[in-house]
Amino acid sequence: VLGLGHVALGRLNWSVYEVVTGLGSGDVESPEPSFSPDDSGFITAAPSATLAPGATPAPTDGPTATPTQGPAWDGKERLNILLIGADRRPGGGGYLTDTMIVASIDPATKQVAMFSLPRDTTRVPLPKEWRAASAYANGVYPNKINTIYTIARNSKDLFPGTDAQRGFIALKGALGELFQLDIKYYIAVDFQGFLDVVAALGGVTIDVQNPVHDDHYPTDDGRGSLNLYIPPGIQHMDGPEALAYARARHATSDFDRAQRQQRVITSIRNQTDLASLLAPGRIDALFTSVRKTVKTDIPPSLFPRLVTLAQAIDLDNLRSTAFANRRYVTVCYPCPGTGLYELIPNVSNIRQAVAEAFTVDPALEQQREKVAAEGAAVKVLRGSEIQGQQTQIAAFLQEQGLEATVPTDNGGRADRTDYQQTVIRAYNGAAEEMPETIKALTGYFGSSVESLEDPSQTANFVIITGGLTPNLTPSP
Secondary structure, three states, X not given: OHHHHHHHHHOOOHHHHHHHHHOEOOOOOOOOOOOOOOOOOOOOOOOOOOOOOOOOOOOOOOOOOOOOOOOOOOOOOOEEEEEEEEEOOOOOOOOEEEEEEEEEEEOOOOEEEEEEOOOOEOOEEOOOOOHHHHHOHHHEEOOOHHHHHHHHHOOOOOOOOOOOOHHHHHHHHHHHHHXXXXXXXXXXXXXXXXXXXXXXXXXXXXXXXXXXXXXXXXXOOOOOEEEEEEOOEEEEEXXXXXXXXXXOOOOOOHHHHHHHHHHHHHHHHHHXXXXXXXXXXXXXXXXHHHHHHOEEOOOHHHHHHHHHHHHXXXXXXXXXXXXXXXXXXXXXXXXXXXXOOEEEEOHHHHHHHHHOOOOOOHHHHHHHHHHHHHOOEEEEEEOOOOOOHHHHHHHHHHHOOOEEXXXXXXXXXXXXXXXXXXXXXXEOOHHHHOHHHHHHHHHHHOOOEEEEOOOOOOOOEEEEOOOOOOOOOOOO
């Protein structure tokens, strides 16, 4: 979208400009309809709402004078836009928002952060002023977050907004409440739209960091599966290949999937430069695809300012966070009551990461993400006379993304208390399987790693502190 705007402003291509500004869904107060998905065969009513203790049932005549959107972006505050990729295939039923990424831009520093929320996340807090927050127990959405669009469209007594925009308002409000951000706008595209845009660009070149293997990747008609493999390295992909790269999930993790989705977005953005877009026939094909498949509630009058901002943002120092590892979510499977695979968010950790996105060293945050993705279990034992040392070290390691605990046996003490140097022991192949954790632990403590085999050891790593162990403390 912003690449097209670049062409419109840079070459005074007014036909393109009309397409770009025409994407806006009306004015700020009452946007016109965007997607109108076929809800048949999907969820046709809100899940049974349980009133919170002491709550009063809301009347059913709908909210009065509820605005669909707050004040427009003033150009000075942090700009937050929800990027939505939806599973809406013929015969699939419903409109499942399987990709949800909030792009947050600081207009003063031109820094950009991207926050991905996995589709299986449940119990997302809702804005307290919504009737849904009073109707659902504990004020949280009880289903997977990728269903809230369809649920909200069919629940005008619980969610604000017009029929056409209620689903998008629900998404912006729920993610905004979780992240503690004012999400101003959304940009949405479905699978076919993604395929069309990539095809119009002539494909997309992606630096594949790790091999992607999915032996259950769904076929286009959803009636079978394929054995998918994408090797590492620089790959030029067509639309279906890029979509598979972004969606593949089996034999990988939600964290990897979210990171790949962000990489696709930044790769497309990097390739929408003026020279490539002006290739014969490409700009016409691209703006035709965008006009048909991309929807947004960004006001048309705001596009020129956003295009100018887009040319100045620093993608080389992108802050990228995927809320899919143990630091941010707890896996529940099979989850009681549903039997489904669900991710329960650690709301405080997520909000802290969002708040610190532009203050924490991005290299440090990337290291935390990589360490957390390996999911190492670490036990910390005190091998010195320093009281509480093991608890302090465990808390520090937890902050760095590790699942660190102090055993209750023997008060968390080691076999003796006269260790001087820190001892790091890796068990049962962890040293080879978890290289990022090894790098982090050796960096923190300045010690080498002992590799041991012990089938009875449940931890991947055991840390024994000593008298000379660095005084590592968690943030206050």
